[in-house]
Amino acid sequence: MISNNYSNRLFGRTRGKSKKKIDLKKYHQKVAKYQFQNCDEKINYILDIGTGYGETSIFLANQFLDKVIISCEKYIDGNIILLKNIEKNKIKNIRLYNGNAYDVLDKINRECFDLVWIFFPDPWPKNRHAKRRLVTSDFLIKIHKSLRMNSEIYIATDSTIYVRFILDSIYKCKDHFLWLNQSEMNLVIKDYFDIETKYYKKAINSQRIPSLFILRKL
């Protein structure tokens, strides 16, 4: 039986394989310009966790012009692409958190998110790596504390192993969330959003149909 306890350590890469030289000083200066500091009571926020190349954050920023998107990602190469796209498209409502999603949640001591997105979290399919999975019941309960009443979490994955793990996690915190789309046989993302991230395309090209879980805070 795999434990559903969380590990708040960071796993996986923070730099790409290409070994392309990055001017880290310049990078951190740019991050500082868009850095998420803390929640302002007057602003409505969306937390986008593990944004990869930032596609979901750009999508959410365009979709919700009245909200600020906090794009949380530890992967520097991905954040560089996101920063380029923010500037190219003159996007005003994205703040970046270059680091661990656990830390950003720890920084927030009140209910400030209207929505949390977790798109294609790393599945860590091997049993011995299961503790590295981000979406556990503990993690969902941690998010619960920073969600406004009736706000929602959207989780997408194309991994059958992770689907089972997420189902178990949802069951373990059933007093905290209502699983909104549990009665639908079809949990296909495209029924809800017109967005194709790198990992969505990877799934489709490999003939894996991604699933979407929608949880509402109780």
Ligand SMILES: C[S@@+](CC[C@H](N)C(=O)[O-])C[C@H]1O[C@@H](n2cnc3c(N)ncnc32)[C@H](O)[C@@H]1O
């Ligand atoms: C499989 S990628 C998905 C990227 C993107 N959401 C998409 O749909 O294309 C998962 C991302 O989550 C990031 N990640 C994993 N654990 C994280 C954590 N604890 N905090 C922030 N980002 C994390 C990884 O760096 C990686 O870029």
